[in-house]
Amino acid sequence: MNQLVFLLEEPSAKAMLEGVLPRLLGDNVNVVYVVFEGKQDLEKRLPRRLRAWQNPNARFVVMRDQDSGDCYEIKRKLVGICEEAGRPDVLVRVACHELESFYLGDLQAVASTIGPNTLAKQQNNAKYRDPDRLNNAAQELKRIAKAYQKLAGSRAIGPALSLDENRSRSFNQLIGGIKELAGV
Amino acid sequence: MLIETLRIKNFKSFRQAEMKNLPRFCVVVGANGSGKSNLFDVFGFLKDCLTFNVKQALQARGGFREVLSRGVDETESIELEIKFRMNIAGVERLVTYLIEIGIENRQVVVRREVLRYKRGRYGSPYHFLDFIKGTGYAITNEEDFDKQDEELEREQQNVGKDALAIKGLGQFERFKAANAFRQLIENWHVSDFHINLARGSKEAIGEYEHLSVSGDNLQLVARNIYENHPDIFQEIVTAMKHRVPGVSQVEPILTQDGRLILNFQDKTFKDPFIDKYVSDGTIKMFAYLVLLYDPEPHPLLCIEEPENQLYPTLLWELAEEFRAYAERGGQVFVSSHSPDFLNAVSLEEVYWLVKEQGYTQIRRAEEDSQLKAFIAEGDQMGYLWKEGLFPGADPR
Numbered sequence: 001m002n003q004l005v006f007l008l009e010e011p012s013a014k015a016m017l018e019g020v021l022p023r024l025l026g027d028n029v030n031v032v033y034v035v036f037e038g039k040q041d042l043e044k045r046l047p048r049r050l051r052a053w054q055n056p057n058a059r060f061v062v063m064r065d066q067d068s069g070d071c072y073e074i075k076r077k078l079v080g081i082c083e084e085a086g087r088p089d090v091l092v093r094v095a096c097h098e099l100e101s102f103y104l105g106d107l108q109a110v111a112s113t114i115g116p117n118t119l120a121k122q123q124n125n126a127k128y129r130d131p132d133r134l135n136n137a138a139q140e141l142k143r144i145a146k147a148y149q150k151l152a153g154s155r156a157i158g159p160a161l162s163l164d165e166n167r168s169r170s171f172n173q174l175i176g177g178i179k180e181l182a183g184v
Numbered sequence: 185m186l187i188e189t190l191r192i193k194n195f196k197s198f199r200q201a202e203m204k205n206l207p208r209f210c211v212v213v214g215a216n217g218s219g220k221s222n223l224f225d226v227f228g229f230l231k232d233c234l235t236f237n238v239k240q241a242l243q244a245r246g247g248f249r250e251v252l253s254r255g256v257d258e259t260e261s262i263e264l265e266i267k268f269r270m271n272i273a274g275v276e277r278l279v280t281y282l283i284e285i286g287i288e289n290r291q292v293v294v295r296r297e298v299l300r301y302k303r304g305r306y307g308s309p310y311h312f313l314d315f316i317k318g319t320g321y322a323i324t325n326e327e328d329f330d331k332q333d334e335e336l337e338r339e340q341q342n343v344g345k346d347a348l349a350i351k352g353l354g355q356f357e358r359f360k361a362a363n364a365f366r367q368l369i370e371n372w373h374v375s376d377f378h379i380n381l382a383r384g385s386k387e388a389i390g391e392y393e394h395l396s397v398s399g400d401n402l403q404l405v406a407r408n409i410y411e412n413h414p415d416i417f418q419e420i421v422t423a424m425k426h427r428v429p430g431v432s433q434v435e436p437i438l439t440q441d442g443r444l445i446l447n448f449q450d451k452t453f454k455d456p457f458i459d460k461y462v463s464d465g466t467i468k469m470f471a472y473l474v475l476l477y478d479p480e481p482h483p484l485l486c487i488e489e490p491e492n493q494l495y496p497t498l499l500w501e502l503a504e505e506f507r508a509y510a511e512r513g514g515q516v517f518v519s520s521h522s523p524d525f526l527n528a529v530s531l532e533e534v535y536w537l538v539k540e541q542g543y544t545q546i547r548r549a550e551e552d553s554q555l556k557a558f559i560a561e562g563d564q565m566g567y568l569w570k571e572g573l574f575p576g577a578d579p580r
Contacts, residue, residue, distance in 0.1 A: 009562065010527075010564070037523075037527055038567050039561060039562030040561070040562070040567070041563075041567055064562070065562060067560070068560060069561075069562075149507060151500050152501055152504050152505075
């Protein structure tokens with residue numbers, strides 16, 4: 001396998017992955033990011049990107065936020081789109097509920113990059129023990145880490161995110177999926 | 185300071201317009217000629233009225249007739265009203281400032297100027313400064329908030345018919361509200377950045393605390409940050425490294441003849457480039473960073489089309505930097521023609537201008553239920569704008 005293509009709904013997801021993937025994948029994996037302008041745009045253009053992708057050895061990961069939708073339904077729909085485009089092997093991962101859920105699952109990473117320092121201690125609060133249950137993760141993160149901005153924050157937090165100690169199940173699902181796909 | 189409401193009447197293309205519940209970061213889009221610059225000029229005009237005087241502020245814009253909306257009778261007034269939150273004598277107040285400017289016997293006259301705020305949760309607002317054609321009063325003991333109205337001390341004053349009372353009275357400490365408000369407006373920054381003025385060697389002596397409106401003191405401000413806030417300067421350089429390929433270091437240099445220049449270092453080469461020879465986009469990005477990482481934010485920052493000369497993927501972060509600046513205590517107004525910039529902006533932060541029968545109307549994205557629904561489904565503002573979903577925004 002030589003190429004791993006991430007199809008994402010916004011630049012912040014790319015910024016986060018850029019901080020995570022080098023620690024997960026070896027040097028021989030060529031990572032490519034395709035960044036769309038939101039969910040509608042992702043769904044609309046996804047089939048064309050898959051169908052016309054020229055590298056036959058490429059493997060694909062589609063990632064989007066759950067937001068207010070139903071997690072399983074979103075996944076089913078995206079899998080359906082990929083199948084229709086002739087790529088049933090695409091890995092589809094949904095962030096529950098948002099990218100920020102990943103960060104709430106590792107407050108140590110947030111504390112060391114965005115601050116405040118005291119944040120790390122809050123990880124065992126009921127809320128952050130299972131951050132995927134919070135449906136307003138972005139709002140919640142902004143509340144406890146006031147300096148957070150989506151893109152700049154993701155770029156800062158990404159490299160600090162722990163690969164094996166995150167309380168967000170959807171983050172762990174993503175990491176597990178990528179590992180399997182990349183064979184590492 | 186946070187401006188909550190802006191009401192404009194008879195000012196240029198604004199016959200009658202209002203913006204309520206303004207957020208800290210406001211982004212305005214609209215077709216060419218829809219009135220974006222006029223909206224920003226409300227702030228520039230108020231600042232000019234204070235820095236110079238009302239007559240000069242009008243003259244700089246072609247005179248009263250040019251500033252008064254087209255089709256409006258000359259006997260009518262230009263009215264500007266802003267409501268803002270401000271700290272007065274240790275308490276945060278919702279203050280209203282209102283001016284009405286007209287022309288009488290061919291002379292510019294400030295027909296009415298009022299600064300008022302509520303002293304308690306209930307009751308009608310109290311006028312702390314009230315002038316009609318140059319004559320009026322201001323209160324001098326605003327710290328005694330519990331006093332009955334009749335116990336507040338009014339001081340009668342005369343200022344010129346064409347002068348703002350906050351300009352005259354604001355110089356004196358005893359008029360606390362006028363003084364505080366005057367200082368705020370003086371620190372408004374309505375950008376008119378010119379890349380060519382920002383380049384080149386500069387006299388080392390001059391204003392160095394804040395970037396000037398034209399950007400012509402970039403080297404001085406950069407040196408001030410470099411010497412007095414090295415950690416902030418390092419953040420700026422780090423941001424430059426990520427955004428401009430080939431820039432590995434920036435350094436203000438004092439030349440032998442006492443002038444300041446900026447050196448841009450590309451790590452591939454030994455000799456740096458001086459600011460005169462780096463690209464427009466490089467200078468502009470550096471100037472924005474110097475402006476936005478300012479340790480003391482302006483209470484109000486207005487910037488038109490910041491996207492010009494910049495690579496599209498940099499705009500998301502630039503928008504975030506404007507927002508972060510606002511969150512540090514300022515308020516930021518930006519106009520833009522860039523969907524990439526708008527993609528980083530949230531529903532509550534977006535306005536668009538529509539011209540109807542010659543006059544500008546202001547629309548807010550948040551009040552459009554269709555846009556709201558699309559955003560809830562995970563779309564981005566710039567994308568929706570490009571699809572033509574801002575009713576009336578596109579040129580027809």
